[in-house]
Amino acid sequence: MSIRPYVLTETNWKSVSETDFGTAVLPWGAIEAHNTHLPYGTDNIQLDRIAADACAVAWERGARVIALPTVPYGVNTGQSDIPLDLNMMPSTQQALLGDIAQALEGQNILKLVVLNGHGGNNFRQMIREVGFHRSKLFICEINWFKVLDAKLYFEDPGDHAGELETSLILEIAPELALPLDQAGSGAARPWAIAGLNEGWAWAERRWSEVTEDTGVGDPRAASKAKGRLFLDALTRKIGDFLAELDSTPINAIYKRQ
Template sequence: MRPYILEETNWKQIKNQNYDVAVLPWGATEPHNYHLPYGTDSLETARIAADAAKKAWDKGAKVMVLPAIPLGVQNPGQIEMAFCLHTRPSTQLLILTDIVRALYNQGIRKLVVMNGHGGNDFKPIIREILPQFPGMFIALNEWFKMVPNSDYFEEDGDHANEMETSIIMHYFPELVLPLEEAGEGKAKKFKLKGLNENTAWTPRQWNKVSDDTGVGNPKKASDEKGKKFLDDVTTKIATYLTELATCNLDDLYE
């Protein structure tokens, strides 16, 4: 039993232990090229949360990782793909509000939402929720944005790319097909220069962007690259969780 993983913890442990921080992993369910599982975002985010929580727990921080939410916001062109589960932002708002209400009523005031899916946008949702629960603290962690990926990986991209493939190869090697079966993750750019240069933004039409659903070539991925990346990311998250666990919410600013 890991006392920082709610799904593995029993009432005897919970009843006799005070917890300072709840961590909510949130992913998605969608195709990830030909070689990675549909649950990639949720699987990797739950494991990252668990590894970071263990490091924080070992430093004395009483952290609890909640069950991962596998429902993400999807783009046009993805929504129509078989078993790609699209959840509207308004639905995510309802889910997160219910979870926050449960924690709040139980006296837990610190929550970290750990997002592992680029299509999810929790900032406006958190801004909407917080005024309803005075004294509640909600922080957003997006682990895939924490460190420069170029320090660890040779190829860029943001979906079933070298980074994600290396992570799943490290955590769940049995779920990764041989890389020769993976698509190259070639992605088409917009014809509008302003969209490519971030002058404006619109969702990518996924079925027109990528033939294999990937964005970024995964062929150079490895377990070793994933381990190095994950060691650094989970250590950084653990440091934050430890700091958050001991902080006074009434004294957050210098």
């Protein structure tokens, strides 16, 4: 494997000192059970690959983007009774994001993309607050699971360790997935209150009340081929976004009539 100059974990001072980086990508995952068959690190494994491949697309287009190491802990406040689901509080995440933003701003890398890969993470309000204190920096978030219409790629994408995530792991790290006949059904209990199911009322789900096997979504129609197709389309789209962002000066970020 050759060294990828847009993956910080792999690159070196020789390469970095010769490169004028403009945009950093901070992948942010979680460590948690993913049905019975996928690894706890599923979100992080997916993010490592999505971030690197998207940065590759942008790099090819001339963008000077860098994929930072994935933050492996996410908000799992609803899973405290599931062994080794390890929660990081939103307030801790905000402190971490603030430190990274400060470091980047001080080094004149003025565009930061938080690439989120976990449904319990929510960076919007943090970006408002961190951005308020780091006014030279442009910060945005991408939730990769919202980039494409997953229904065009999967029969039933699922919420957590379902067909979509299982297909991605079959493509990215098949050696870490147990055979599908060892996966639970991913059946999930809905709320007993209509407004919560309709989505206009919201409450955090107590995961162990919702699902027996920690999965939400049936993984059994998953395949490596579906994972590859989705991953290619996803990383091309995010890569194009990164290239566009990197090539747009901060003072030209709004269209002038």
